[in-house]
Amino acid sequence: MDGGLSGQDPACGAGGRAGSRAAAAAALGAGLGGSVQVRHVDAGSCNGCEIEIGQAFGPVYDAERHGVRLVASPRHADVLTVTGPVTVNMAQPLRATYEAMPRPRLVVAVGDCARDCGVFAGGHGVLGPVGDVVPVDVRVPGCPPEPAAIVAALRGVSGR
Amino acid sequence: MNPVAAALGAAFALAGSGAIAALPAPARWGPAVVGAATAGVGIAGAAAGGAAVSGTVWQAYLPDLLPLAGVRLAVDPLAGWFLLLVGGVAAVVGVYTIGYLGRDGHGPAARGALAVLPVFVAAMLLVPAAGSVSTFLLAWELMAVTSLLLVLGEHRHSPAVRTAGLWYAAMTQAGFVTVLLGLTRLAAAAGGESFAAIRAAGAGLSPVTAGGVFLLCLAGFASKAGAVPLHPWLPRAHAEAPSHVSALMSAAMVKLGVYGIVRVGFDLLGGGARWWWLLLGALGAVSALYGILQAAVATDLKRLLAFSTSENVGLILLGLAAAGVWAGAGQDGVAGVALAAALLHAANHAGFKTLLFCGAGSVLRSTGTRDLDALGGLSRRMPATTALFTVGALCAAALPPGNGFVSEWLLLQALLHQAPQAGTVLTVAAPVAVAVVALTAGVGVATYVKVLGTGFLARPRGDGAATAVESPRSMLVAMGLAAAACAGLAIVPVVAAPALERIAGELRAGPELFAGGGVDLRLAGIGSIVSPLWVAVGVIGLAVGFAAAGRALGRARRRAPAWDCGDGPLTARMEYTATSFAEPLQRVFDDVLAPEQDVDVTPAAESAYIVRAVAYRRRLPDRIEAHLYGPVIAAADAVGRAGRRLANGSVHRYLAYMLAALVAVLVAGVIR
Numbered sequence A: 001m002d003g004g005l006s007g008q009d010p011a012c013g014a015g016g017r018a019g020s021r022a023a024a025a026a027a028l029g030a031g032l033g034g035s036v037q038v039r040h041v042d043a044g045s046c047n048g049c050e051i052e053i054g055q056a057f058g059p060v061y062d063a064e065r066h067g068v069r070l071v072a073s074p075r076h077a078d079v080l081t082v083t084g085p086v087t088v089n090m091a092q093p094l095r096a097t098y099e100a101m102p103r104p105r106l107v108v109a110v111g112d113c114a115r116d117c118g119v120f121a122g123g124h125g126v127l128g129p130v131g132d133v134v135p136v137d138v139r140v141p142g143c144p145p146e147p148a149a150i151v152a153a154l155r156g157v158s159g160r
Numbered sequence B: 001m002n003p004v005a006a007a008l009g010a011a012f013a014l015a016g017s018g019a020i021a022a023l024p025a026p027a028r029w030g031p032a033v034v035g036a037a038t039a040g041v042g043i044a045g046a047a048a049g050g051a052a053v054s055g056t057v058w059q060a061y062l063p064d065l066l067p068l069a070g071v072r073l074a075v076d077p078l079a080g081w082f083l084l085l086v087g088g089v090a091a092v093v094g095v096y097t098i099g100y101l102g103r104d105g106h107g108p109a110a111r112g113a114l115a116v117l118p119v120f121v122a123a124m125l126l127v128p129a130a131g132s133v134s135t136f137l138l139a140w141e142l143m144a145v146t147s148l149l150l151v152l153g154e155h156r157h158s159p160a161v162r163t164a165g166l167w168y169a170a171m172t173q174a175g176f177v178t179v180l181l182g183l184t185r186l187a188a189a190a191g192g193e194s195f196a197a198i199r200a201a202g203a204g205l206s207p208v209t210a211g212g213v214f215l216l217c218l219a220g221f222a223s224k225a226g227a228v229p230l231h232p233w234l235p236r237a238h239a240e241a242p243s244h245v246s247a248l249m250s251a252a253m254v255k256l257g258v259y260g261i262v263r264v265g266f267d268l269l270g271g272g273a274r275w276w277w278l279l280l281g282a283l284g285a286v287s288a289l290y291g292i293l294q295a296a297v298a299t300d301l302k303r304l305l306a307f308s309t310s311e312n313v314g315l316i317l318l319g320l321a322a323a324g325v326w327a328g329a330g331q332d333g334v335a336g337v338a339l340a341a342a343l344l345h346a347a348n349h350a351g352f353k354t355l356l357f358c359g360a361g362s363v364l365r366s367t368g369t370r371d372l373d374a375l376g377g378l379s380r381r382m383p384a385t386t387a388l389f390t391v392g393a394l395c396a397a398a399l400p401p402g403n404g405f406v407s408e409w410l411l412l413q414a415l416l417h418q419a420p421q422a423g424t425v426l427t428v429a430a431p432v433a434v435a436v437v438a439l440t441a442g443v444g445v446a447t448y449v450k451v452l453g454t455g456f457l458a459r460p461r462g463d464g465a466a467t468a469v470e471s472p473r474s475m476l477v478a479m480g481l482a483a484a485a486c487a488g489l490a491i492v493p494v495v496a497a498p499a500l501e502r503i504a505g506e507l508r509a510g511p512e513l514f515a516g517g518g519v520d521l522r523l524a525g526i527g528s529i530v531s532p533l534w535v536a537v538g539v540i541g542l543a544v545g546f547a548a549a550g551r552a553l554g555r556a557r558r559r560a561p562a563w564d565c566g567d568g569p570l571t572a573r574m575e576y577t578a579t580s581f582a583e584p585l586q587r588v589f590d591d592v593l594a595p596e597q598d599v600d601v602t603p604a605a606e607s608a609y610i611v612r613a614v615a616y617r618r619r620l621p622d623r624i625e626a627h628l629y630g631p632v633i634a635a636a637d638a639v640g641r642a643g644r645r646l647a648n649g650s651v652h653r654y655l656a657y658m659l660a661a662l663v664a665v666l667v668a669g670v671i672r
Ligand code: SF4
Pocket: A044, A045, A046, A047, A048, A049, A083, A084, A085, A110, A111, A112, A113, A114, A118, A119, A142, A143, A144, A145
């Protein structure tokens, strides 16, 4: 791991690290072997998390170095990243996306909203956290989580 | 009795009795009577052709049948090949007609229109059987008139049929005039009107006369064959005619234009100058390319098939051109291969185009539309028709193991051959021709993928397609026969080899085309081999192997719904239409096709940034038609309007015209 990156990683916290380790184990068990294709679904976020994910794949953090790639279809994806609380309208598309993925598959919930509805808890049209709709394997806390945290979580999945 | 004579006699007798029986037959039985008679005429014609291609020749002179010239018939192997082709197509179409026009049928079952059908087939048989200029012209005109009547079959239902009929009538008669001028000039120069007399004198004609005759005949024959730029009648007539008539016209009648070119160019005139054949080659190349490009972007199923006819005729003409050029260069063996390729492609095209037009007719009958954009999903509702159409499309796309592949391979062999003393023109022309064939084949594949994919697969995009029902058995049987013929030609084209050798020998091209027996096609002069049987076995074996391997290895296979972006359900509006599928091709060939496109964005009342509706309109006018025929038609119109002033209703004036005409004729006679 690049020392500089992990150094700017205060917000990731123990939870992130622990999650990463668990995911790494899961990923190795699932045979993802250093190459992870990611499909992203915005289930109702404020787009703050999207901006950070964008940064994670940008030139500074460059998650692709670690064998992680964003793809355009769940048919091509091993990992689903989900942001935001799941809204009533996005619940079914999220389920369908999860169903469309080939096995084995993992779900990474990015951001506080995805974990527990965050600031939107109890809001109009909010169905619940991601875990209520699809099984979640890795959680990345933060509102929004820093790109470094997202990269760390994805590295945990890719094992590189 | 000569078997050719017996079979032809039977054909003409059947045609006559079929036509007569159709008139009083009750409406319910009319289609069956006519269909059976047509099929009978076809079988008899094919029998005559079969006998002729296996070496039986027949000649007859019936002086009392017609005044002045009488009727002269002469059947040689070349005529036999086309008799076989026309007869085979008619036999299939006859069976098809029974169901197509029968109960709950589609199209006109009016007695007159029915009765013409067997007569049309008989006229098509008479064209290759004719042995003199007068008989030939008579048969040609009979064929033109009967086919025109058949094209107009549905004129009550749509004005487009009337326009098509007008175009066809004008062009076929103009073509007849040029053929008439050419052949009568030839007969006058040769000092006799029987083909035998002309053949004997043909070599001694002056090059100017021979060239003029060839050009005149070529204009007429090429327009009948639908070669670009003499084609505008074809997409109209083929699209608007009842489908059984389209099949007969596209598969059989168009080939008689090819027959005319072979008969006059190779046989009667005995070869001729190289520029004839280079001109023919240019015509063929333009037809092939323009035809397939228009087909690729067409959305009307029958119009698409019609343009594909132009394309295939172009390939046939390319083959004939190569034959003429190589024969002139003394390369008899290669010339024979080129001729064989052209003739074989004519037969192959007859096979798959019969099948495809019959398939299109079934679709039209069952869905009420020819618009590919409104079709789709027929594979579920019309599985047999879809399967048969697929066979035809495979053959038409010239992919192995289809029959189109074999003849296009032969054509390429003839074109790729480079004679050492060919000269600059041929050194340039031959590779260009190869490129044309390759590009045509490529676009052809895209075209037929489009037809099959958007017309028959996926989901129905229109009510007609959603409620389609499978065709009656007689139509399926007919299409099955055509598919079997295609398969036969595809897998064992060797059976045609002796006939092709005989024809080539008769036309003074290489006598020894194919070496050795077996299932392979070995070209003696060029030394290449193709084995359609093994190609077919290989392709089918691979396909089956892959399917079996997939099944065996795919233990973890999982059935999942089609991905719909999570926002399902999928609707037919999300599918590729024929228009959208062809859009990239249309873009690539933008400069050639010059489509007229129009995108209209209507914003919402509240804001210009909110779109309320987007309308897209596209028209693909036939450019050659617009630029070449538009001015001619406009000029004819103007002359007609001006001419109206001459006829002001005054009897005195008309009498003066008559007197002037009489005086002019007398003066002309005296001066001469
Ligand atoms: S976690 Fe924060 S940044 Fe992410 S979607 Fe929720 S509110 Fe927006």
